[in-house]
Amino acid sequence: MKKFLIMLIAAAMLIPFAAAADDFGTDAAALNEGYTITWINSEKQNDYQTKSVYQTITQGETDWIYKYINSLTTQLHIDLNWGDTSNSLRLKVYSPDGHTFGYYYDNSDGSINGRIQFDINNPNGIAQGKWRYEVYGYSVSGIEDYYI
Ligand SMILES: [Ca+2]
């Protein structure tokens, strides 16, 4: 009887996972593949879909910024720009489908310029839904303002 109960509990625990896997669909598996990063260390025009968010940060503070992708697109442009090279911010990006990008620092793009700028590309389409940007005050004196 005890063994039966354990099996029942195990079965109950499996059901939500199975349902989630079905909802995800087989085609979605292909969407998880093929992410690449393109670094940008030159000035680039703001002719992207990205709407800039203004924020401030201090030493040790973490800001969460959310970006919603609601249609099929193969590229997400990310531009964390604080400008002051004496302060250092850190960035990590979480995709809605469980991928992470980073940690990235000012010099990750090959240029210490108070800016971390790159594209996340996926020829199959980047994941739609809520993208999360984790901005961290890595080495900040005073209050640093930034756009992302
Ligand atoms: Ca803040």
Ligand SMILES: [Ca+2]
């Ligand atoms: Ca940089």
